[in-house]
Amino acid sequence: KxxxxxxxxxxxxxxxxxxxxxxxxxxxxxxxQDNDGRLVNYAMMEALFPKHxxxxxxxxxxxxxxxxxxxxxxxxxxxxxxxxxxxxxxxxxxxxxxxxxxxxxxxxxxxxxxxxxxxxMVSEEPMTNVVARTVKSPSTQRMVMAWRTDSYGTQDARLADVVAEILSNNGDAGLIDLNINQKQKTLGAGAYESAFKTYGAFVLSVVPKDGQSFDDAKKLLLDQIELVKKGQFPDWMLDAIVNDMKVQRMKGWETADGLATTLYSTYINNRTWEQELDEINQYEGISKADVVKFANDFFKDNYVVVYKEKGVNDKLVRVQNPGITPIKLNREAQSPFLKEIINAKSGDIKPQFI
Incomplete structure (x- = not known):
């Protein structure tokens, strides 16, 4: 059916x-238009990818x-x-x-x-300076910083993902978790990496305390990046990150939705299933020296920063309903196709006892 x-x-x-x-x-x-997350994300992505x-x-x-x-x-x-x-x-x-x-x-x-x-193919020019954007809404101020990364399935994308996990992993053991959130130096901060079919984004986010400046919050985030550059994170962390990835993947694939999502994502990204299965093996080959080198090469003054200030959004746009009238449907009518589907017999589901 x-x-x-x-x-x-x-x-x-x-x-x-x-x-x-x-x-x-x-x-x-x-x-x-009233969603702060989308407001900030749209501004960030527009600045990070001015052509793509x-x-x-x-x-x-x-x-x-x-x-x-x-x-x-x-x-x-x-x-x-x-x-x-x-x-x-x-x-x-x-x-x-x-x-x-x-x-x-x-x-x-x-x-x-x-x-x-x-x-x-749309190619972006390398970023060589800091690009700043400011948006406003009535809610709490926040800030994001984003670096453009390589596409999904590349080594640079994996390394960016590992750095994001070193900084922020479920609020428990990341450098941002330990040094900022648990010490309540801001209202909340984090890091994540999103790899797309083409390019990707490494993002740091922070919600400053009331009266705390954006510069102060930014310094707190960049200080954690400096720790990664210097290799000042536990040696066991890389193994823990990869092991957690394995566990999350296995849990995800235990559900039909999780496995189907991975399958169609693999198709969308123009990758083979063998490449996707090998992805964890590629992560396992990443060393601490690889991470430190990547961090020093990658994190430069070539990022986008979006300041979400508290105020009136003067760029807010509403789409006016032009007066759309409802369509009167005959919900009792049945087409020959619908009748065929309704009348088609399906096999009984037979439970299997293990």
Whole structure:
């Protein structure tokens, strides 16, 4: 049933509920305007990637995009990119693989191959100075600092990830955890690394205390980076980080959702499953000397800093609902396709006792 429904769903785009869905998107966009996390992140990504879609194109788009949506353009996008050579079907579970792949081919094998448009690779110029941005909202002040990293699956991305774990790991044993958070030198601070298909970001974040300056909070963060540069972190930490990665991966893959997410992420990143399985082995090969060298080479005055001050957001944009009227649907009517799906018999689930 699922394959048949999904095959029908992706065969043709039907925009019957386009206007009511647009109203929901308006609401989501307007709610996002009051979200400090998005406000800071958008400013950070835009400055970190002044050319690349990572920073120039958000998922929901801009207010101008939403004011004049084109159903023609949406159909064109669907017809161009929703094609079998740009698609993956990810199935996880207790499956008869031979039978399953035949069923996938039965339903999705009818989709026609189409050449995809050639995409020009967008390259960013190396950052050579500090780029500062200021945004405002009525809530508590905060600050983020971000360095542009290499893409997912590269050694530099792994090293940046390891440094982030040395600094901040679940609030327990990282340098930021021990030297800033547990000593209550700020309201909260942390570090993380996000590796994308192209490029990535290493981020430090901090919420200063009331009356604490951004410069003071920034110095606290940079002091922890200096400790990494000098190798002043426990030798056991690297083994602990990798072991925790193994545990988290195993826990994640014990769930269908966790394993499916890794599978489709591997596909999106243009990597083989063998490369993904080998990723932990690559982490295991990282030494303390590798981390210290990376930190000294990587952390320069070539980052983005976003100051989120307390005040009025004078750049806030709301999308006005143009007066969308509801669509009256006959919820009692059943199409021949729906009747076929409802009447189709499914095999009983047989429990297996271990």
């Amino acid at each position: 699922w394959l048949k429904v999904e095959k029908e769903r992706f065969s043709e785009l039907v925009l019957r509920l386009f206007h009511t869905e647009l109203e929901a998107v308006y609401e989501e966009f307007n709610r996002a 879609p990572n920073g120039q194109q958000t998922t929901i788009g801009t207010s101008e995009h939403l004011k004049s949506p084109s159903m023609v353009a949406i159909h064109k996008y669907f017809d161009t990119y929703y094609v079998p050579n740009n698609m993956a079907v990810v199935l996880v579970g207790d499956l008869d693989f031979e039978k399953t792949i035949k069923m996938v081919d039965q339903y999705f094998g009818t989709f026609k191959y189409k050449e995809l448009p050639m995409k020009k």
